[in-house]
Amino acid sequence: MATIPMTAAPATAPTEERRRATHxxxxxxCFVCGDAAPxxxxxxxxxxxxxxxxxxxxxxxxxxxYDDILHGGLIVTLxxxxxxxxxxxxxxxxxxxxxxxxxxxxxxxxxxxxxxARLDRHFNSLYCLEAEVRQQAVICATAQAKFMxxxxxxxxxxxxxAGQTSPRAKGASSRLGIAPAASKEHRHYEPCPKSRTPDVExxxxxxx
Numbered sequence: 001m002a003t004i005p006m007t008a009a010p011a012t013a014p015t016e017e018r019r020r021a022t023h024x025x026x027x028x029x030c031f032v033c034g035d036a037a038p039x040x041x042x043x044x045x046x047x048x049x050x051x052x053x054x055x056x057x058x059x060x061x062x063x064x065x066y067d068d069i070l071h072g073g074l075i076v077t078l079x080x081x082x083x084x085x086x087x088x089x090x091x092x093x094x095x096x097x098x099x100x101x102x103x104x105x106x107x108x109x110x111x112x113x114x115x116x117a118r119l120d121r122h123f124n125s126l127y128c129l130e131a132e133v134r135q136q137a138v139i140c141a142t143a144q145a146k147f148m149x150x151x152x153x154x155x156x157x158x159x160x161x162a163g164q165t166s167p168r169a170k171g172a173s174s175r176l177g178i179a180p181a182a183s184k185e186h187r188h189y190e191p192c193p194k195s196r197t198p199d200v201e202x203x204x205x206x207x208x
Contacts, residue, residue, distance in 0.1 A: 014051030
């Protein structure tokens with residue numbers, strides 16, 4: 001099968017201004033990060049170096065599953081929301097098509113967590129992203145996802161002044177292990193891994 005060439009990032013560069021503009025236009029009522037969502041999680045993301053989007057958050061005890069352990073479904077929610085915001089930083093509105101999560105260790109309620117996400121690669125309207133949740137600098141959960149764009153990238157908006165980076169986003173690149181981008185005009189990548197459905201042995205049903 002021929003390898004699909006995928007660019008390292010869209011032509012639109014990630015900026016905090018673009019993230020905010022896209023968020024206000026398409027996502028302000030989101031339960032997780034919406035500005036107009038009373039009773040939501042209240043996550044506030046910001047764009048850091050290399051387009052990494054990050055936030056810090058502390059979960060209240062009400063969100064536990066086992067005693068003092070954050071519910072796994074909420075961990076997935078944090079990861080998915082971070083990846084959506086990483087696309088917003090490029091003016092891209094997209095829907096989650098596939099999401100794979102690996103839990104490395106429990107996340108304790110009442111203690112801060114760091115959530116970060118970045119774009120890995122894309123091809124036309126398909127975007128592949130990765131995200132992670134850390135607590136006390138230790139990886140607790142990681143995710144890889146595919147998103148399908150539902151709207152074209154927004155027009156270019158004002159860029160952040162050079163050198164201005166939110167304190168929440170500083171260090172997000174190192175948390176995700178992102179090395180500075182090489183100065184190459186074109187890159188080629190393997191396509192995103194395809195999900196594989198395990199074979200299921202069919203058992204004959206005896207005639208009644």
